[in-house]
Amino acid sequence: MPRPPQDTTAWVANNIAQTTDVTGTTVTSPFTFRVERKDRPPFEVLVLSYPQVTDAVLNPLLAAAPPVSFVVNVPKDSVWTQSGIAAAHHCQCAFGGIAELMSAIYNKLDDVSAFVKKENAFVERGLLQHDCVSSFDQEFDRAYMVHRLGMKSLRVVLLNEYELTAEHVRAARTRYGPFDIVLMTNPNGTPTKDAKEAAKGLQIAILPWRQFLGRLGTP
Amino acid sequence: MRNDPAYHDIVDAIDTSNLSVAWYGFGSFFTGSDSFSDIDLLAVCSTVEETSDLRTKMAPLCSEWPVHLLIMTESEAVETNFIKSQLCIPLIAVHDE
Numbered sequence: 001m002p003r004p005p006q007d008t009t010a011w012v013a014n015n016i017a018q019t020t021d022v023t024g025t026t027v028t029s030p031f032t033f034r035v036e037r038k039d040r041p042p043f044e045v046l047v048l049s050y051p052q053v054t055d056a057v058l059n060p061l062l063a064a065a066p067p068v069s070f071v072v073n074v075p076k077d078s079v080w081t082q083s084g085i086a087a088a089h090h091c092q093c094a095f096g097g098i099a100e101l102m103s104a105i106y107n108k109l110d111d112v113s114a115f116v117k118k119e120n121a122f123v124e125r126g127l128l129q130h131d132c133v134s135s136f137d138q139e140f141d142r143a144y145m146v147h148r149l150g151m152k153s154l155r156v157v158l159l160n161e162y163e164l165t166a167e168h169v170r171a172a173r174t175r176y177g178p179f180d181i182v183l184m185t186n187p188n189g190t191p192t193k194d195a196k197e198a199a200k201g202l203q204i205a206i207l208p209w210r211q212f213l214g215r216l217g218t219p
Numbered sequence: 220m221r222n223d224p225a226y227h228d229i230v231d232a233i234d235t236s237n238l239s240v241a242w243y244g245f246g247s248f249f250t251g252s253d254s255f256s257d258i259d260l261l262a263v264c265s266t267v268e269e270t271s272d273l274r275t276k277m278a279p280l281c282s283e284w285p286v287h288l289l290i291m292t293e294s295e296a297v298e299t300n301f302i303k304s305q306l307c308i309p310l311i312a313v314h315d316e
Contacts, residue, residue: 002282002283003283007224008283011224011225015254015255016254018253018254019254020254049282049283050282051278051282074283074284074285075281075282075283075284075285075286076257076281076285076286076287076288077274077278077281077282077286077288078282097256097257097285098256098257098285099256099257099285102254102256161289163289163291163295163299163301165270165289165290165291165292165295166267166270166292166295167270167271167273167274167290167291170270170271171274190299192291192295192298192299193294193295193298194267194292194294194295195295
């Protein structure tokens with residue numbers, strides 16, 4: 001049986017209360033808690049626990065909650081869909097998992113809603129600055145369709161694993177559907193031999209950042 | 220860590236996974252940090268087929284807690300030396316089936 005939402009919210013609030021620069025947390029509803037920080041304004045967090053975050057999941061919760069700055073989805077094995085991301089942006093909320101919420105706190109932002117995950121910001125800046133890229137769509141938090149000038153569009157999945165295993169590749173294929181490239185966003189990440197084999201079988205290229213930039217310019 | 224409700228759910232989920240899998244914990248949750256962003260679990264499977272089934276079997280646990288589930292075959296575990304390099308803690312013995 002799933003855990004009651006108030007238990008999940010209390011668990012996350014208790015964990016965040018132990019974070020550096022946090023002076024305390026207060027649960028304000030079954031889905032929300034407030035974070036008090038040293039020398040920075042407090043902010044409100046909405047807590048979800050869904051395998052897939054869509055606008056249909058998010059909008060009713062956002063409508064019922066007090067104004068929040070951050071939406072945190074607890075499961076690590078989850079995806080934010082395009083509509084879920086748009087719903088968060090529409091309400092001017094930052095979003096992510098517990099790791100992203102902690103990063104937002106460590107970044108000491110006055111306005112936590114301005115937080116953007118570094119991994120995505122880095123990739124998106126690289127795409128915007130690439131001569132061969134005309135535009136891109138963020139289809140999921142970790143999946144992009146990259147449109148290229150005069151060349152076939154490429155579907156790209158970002159994986160940040162230190163040890164990229166065959167199971168990671170297959171799980172990404174199941175989660176996101178067919179795609180062309182695994183972009184390894186961990187600069188120290190390495191695919192295992194089995195991961196390379198699995199990717200080859202699925203006709204997926206595993207590329208680090210520099211090779212990925214080169215691939216974008218190749219038909 | 221052992222007092223955390225997540226730990227009890229992990230032990231229960233591992234115990235009922237019914238696969239010949241070697242389970243390990245690593246990272247801040249298992250080293251007793253007060254604050255952690257995820258709960259790192261490593262599952263080492265003897266076959267490729269088991270790696271495919273395991274994520275599905277563990278979905279109920281992974282939908283409740285911020286579990287970072289790393290699934291490897293035995294050959295990948297040897298290739299990466301992950302268990303030693305990450306100071307992984309054995310969680311439960313391999314099931315005998």
